[in-house]
Amino acid sequence: MIKFLMYVVIFFVIGYNYAIITKGTIFDHFLIMLLTLFVIIFLVEWLFSMIRKRKIRKSKVRNQNTQMEENAESAEEQSLVDLMQELKTEFHKTWEIPYKDYHIKIVNQYNEEQLYINDTLVDSRKRTSWYSFLIPFQSLKALIEVDHQPMDIKVKLGGLVSLQCKVYINKKLVFKEKIKYDWLSGTIKEKD
Numbered sequence: 001m002i003k004f005l006m007y008v009v010i011f012f013v014i015g016y017n018y019a020i021i022t023k024g025t026i027f028d029h030f031l032i033m034l035l036t037l038f039v040i041i042f043l044v045e046w047l048f049s050m051i052r053k054r055k056i057r058k059s060k061v062r063n064q065n066t067q068m069e070e071n072a073e074s075a076e077e078q079s080l081v082d083l084m085q086e087l088k089t090e091f092h093k094t095w096e097i098p099y100k101d102y103h104i105k106i107v108n109q110y111n112e113e114q115l116y117i118n119d120t121l122v123d124s125r126k127r128t129s130w131y132s133f134l135i136p137f138q139s140l141k142a143l144i145e146v147d148h149q150p151m152d153i154k155v156k157l158g159g160l161v162s163l164q165c166k167v168y169i170n171k172k173l174v175f176k177e178k179i180k181y182d183w184l185s186g187t188i189k190e191k192d
């Protein structure tokens with residue numbers, strides 16, 4: 001709660017002063033942008049702290065009789081590593097779609113999306129900074145030739161609370177799958 005109040009005060013001071021300076025310009029709604037950024041950062045931090053606390057609680061219950069105080073720090077560090085590994089495996093998904101003489105393979109990882117045509121990587125998007133995770137969807141593109149006609153392949157991956165994969169060939173939807181996760185239990189809730 002203290003962290004929340006600190007964020008509010010800092011963003012209000014920065015936003016208020018910036019709004020006074022930019023009044024009457026296109027940037028006069030910067031305070032709204034800062035407050036939205038604050039809420040997003042706070043929610044992400046809250047989500048990761050909830051997941052981490054749940055992992056630590058489970059770890060402590062399992063090892064209640066054998067765990068000593070000296071091992072507590074190493075257990076917390078290991079649980080964070082385990083948490084990151086679990087997140088990586090949850091977001092790792094592969095789709096394979098046959099289309100005429102082509103084999104289309106789409107790989108989604110927690111920080112990278114890849115498009116393969118006949119086992120050759122043709123496009124990929126890598127998330128290299130924290131703010132790149134704020135963009136919920138990524139697009140991958142490729143060009144194939146069917147019956148001496150060039151055809152565009154466009155793959156749209158991502159989502160806010162679910163994982164969606166849509167494949168368009170010449171702007172026609174040929175594949176669609178949506179996976180909804182239950183974030184509290186860590187399982188797949190629904191698959192369309």
